[in-house]
Ligand SMILES: [Zn+2]
């Protein structure tokens with residue numbers, strides 16, 4: 278079945294359905310109130326002091342420490358670059 282009925286959104290933390298009464302929204306995802314805490318220090322968050330990063334929630338402090346205020350510190354990501362076209366395999 279390609280089409281599924283619309284279900285309650287899933288909490289990215291525990292992958293269980295989130296109902297409106299307990300939802301907390303961050304970064305376009307819906308979390309349980311009890312899942313809405315910092316992934317590093319475990320502090321409970323609310324919508325004013327949370328930072329979402331790839332479905333993981335952090336408090337402002339931990340997010341700044343982990344990712345930096347400018348958003349760099351993730352290593353540049355050039356490691357997978359491959360420009361090898363295989364031309365050198367063609368013989369002469
Ligand atoms: Zn949850």
Ligand SMILES: [Zn+2]
Pocket residue numbers: 315316317318319320335336337338339340
């Ligand atoms: Zn934290």
